[in-house]
Amino acid sequence: xxxxxxxxxxxxxxxxxxxxxxxxxxxxxxxxxxxxxxxxxxxxxxxxxxxxxxxxxxxxxxxxxxxxxxxxxxxxxxxxxxxxxxxxxxxxxxxxxxxxxxxxxxxxxxxxxxxxxxxxxxxxxxxxxxxxxxxxxxxxxxxxxxxxxxxxxxxxxxxxxxxxxxxxxxxxxxxxxxxxxxxxxxxxxxxxxxxxxxxxxxxxxxxxxxxxxxxxxxxxxxxxxxxxxxxxxxxxxxxxxxxxxxxxxxxxxxxxxxxxxxxxxxxxxxxxxxxxxxxxxxxxxxxxxxxxxxxxxxxxxxxxxxxxxxxxxxxxxxxxxxxxxxxxxxxxxxxxxxxxxxxxxxxxxxxxxxxxxxxxxxxxxxxxxxxxxxxxxxxxxxxxxxxxxxxxxxxxxxxxxxxxxxxxxxxxxxxxxxxxxxxxxx
Amino acid sequence: xxxxxxxxxxxxxxxxxxxxxxxxxxxxxxxxxxxxxxxxxxxxxxxxxxxxxxxxxxxxxxxxxxxxxxxxxxxxxxxxxxxxxxxxxxxxxxxxx
Numbered sequence: 427x428x429x430x431x432x433x434x435x436x437x438x439x440x441x442x443x444x445x446x447x448x449x450x451x452x453x454x455x456x457x458x459x460x461x462x463x464x465x466x467x468x469x470x471x472x473x474x475x476x477x478x479x480x481x482x483x484x485x486x487x488x489x490x491x492x493x494x495x496x497x498x499x500x501x502x503x504x505x506x507x508x509x510x511x512x513x514x515x516x517x518x519x520x521x522x523x524x525x526x527x528x529x530x531x532x533x534x535x536x537x538x539x540x541x542x543x544x545x546x547x548x549x550x551x552x553x554x555x556x557x558x559x560x561x562x563x564x565x566x567x568x569x570x571x572x573x574x575x576x577x578x579x580x581x582x583x584x585x586x587x588x589x590x591x592x593x594x595x596x597x598x599x600x601x602x603x604x605x606x607x608x609x610x611x612x613x614x615x616x617x618x619x620x621x622x623x624x625x626x627x628x629x630x631x632x633x634x635x636x637x638x639x640x641x642x643x644x645x646x647x648x649x650x651x652x653x654x655x656x657x658x659x660x661x662x663x664x665x666x667x668x669x670x671x672x673x674x675x676x677x678x679x680x681x682x683x684x685x686x687x688x689x690x691x692x693x694x695x696x697x698x699x700x701x702x703x704x705x706x707x708x709x710x711x712x713x714x715x716x717x718x719x720x721x722x723x724x725x726x727x728x729x730x731x732x733x734x735x736x737x738x739x740x741x742x743x744x745x746x747x748x749x750x751x752x753x754x755x756x757x758x759x760x761x762x763x764x765x766x767x768x769x770x771x772x773x774x775x776x777x778x779x780x781x782x783x784x785x786x787x788x789x790x791x792x793x794x795x796x797x798x799x800x801x802x803x804x805x806x807x808x809x810x811x812x813x814x815x816x817x818x819x820x821x822x823x824x825x826x827x828x829x830x831x832x833x834x835x836x837x838x839x840x841x842x843x844x845x846x847x848x849x850x851x852x
Numbered sequence: 853x854x855x856x857x858x859x860x861x862x863x864x865x866x867x868x869x870x871x872x873x874x875x876x877x878x879x880x881x882x883x884x885x886x887x888x889x890x891x892x893x894x895x896x897x898x899x900x901x902x903x904x905x906x907x908x909x910x911x912x913x914x915x916x917x918x919x920x921x922x923x924x925x926x927x928x929x930x931x932x933x934x935x936x937x938x939x940x941x942x943x944x945x946x947x948x949x
Contacts, residue, residue: 819909
């Protein structure tokens, strides 16, 4: 192996270990890793820039701007309280309603943004009902990762896969992944009820206090809400049509964001820009450059060759290897760097003669997105909810989460294995 | 004019606003009825302030019909909440007991 490749592997492993250890913020670590790849001459700056996927970054930034402005209208609080009232104030029904809202919103907004919106309103409802917030937060984490699996924009791994593989459009994500996401949610709902129904009992007086609430009071700005709904609708329509109008999904999201800023005026721009999660954006930039070192030195090609050797190029075995390896790895590692490494590896398998890559891409998406449910550190949404909950005096312990999350994740991967096999491999 | 005593005393016009407090283990629960239209924007401003301050459970607002609000205030945010009401002229005066 060439000296450059050994350096690239060394840097990658050290940076990966530092990301897992969480001793230093993952964004700082990933950026330093990327800069080392360039600084040590493993990739030149031009090649590194070529590897930074603007489509992933543009899509995330565009959606963050649209959602942050929409959140100011009170829409998401309105929907949550409306659902709580429709559930007759019953805590178990509210738990399921909020989980389903989280799943649907995660599919069309992205799951990280969705949990940022859902957690505050969850605290508000659980305090009102005097029930522990953990069952609600846990089910929303799980639902956000399952809902996010359904679309190209729902979960960072899907955004990355959709950006890297041009043939996989918004519609193809929906037609291939939404059915399995719906099946998994249907399987999960009765389990949620069984697991948590005894922990979330309340009194008739507290139930009435929810039923008496006036959710219309929560809409802070009706004019702004109309503008946001129009732009959000146009943006989602744009995602459905992006291939037929020959536009990338990032162009659609950024067009939506700047159309909304044009309609709302300059005063919203500064505020909206401050709400973009720049740490996440720079984390992606660092990772793209870090992985480029492995790609450019031939390490990824070597790994792909070994995977093919292990499965003898058999599509069923390769698909299941990717699905289960992605799920287990994503449960305990951050799924974003894992997917960033797997994408060039699967592309390389295509170059080595694996003709039908489609089952492999869907296996990677399902494994990485659903695998994120396996532990508290498995996905960005989990870490964000845990962080917010801990700050409010309700820490979610690693083992407390694992006890419920890991078996649920394994169940979803078993269901996904059957789905992949029946749909693509026979 | 009505005076309420807790860590702070505060006064408000009873013909414009009615405030009651119920302490629980961790919180103080306020019931606020606002009859004067001039205060409707003020209570919204207090709500907006606490919803944007990055602490999600400090002061929680629940809106009901006829400008009736239930507000659950964490004990460590009691003074901040009273001062928020004062800033928006929902109460007339506040002073330490």
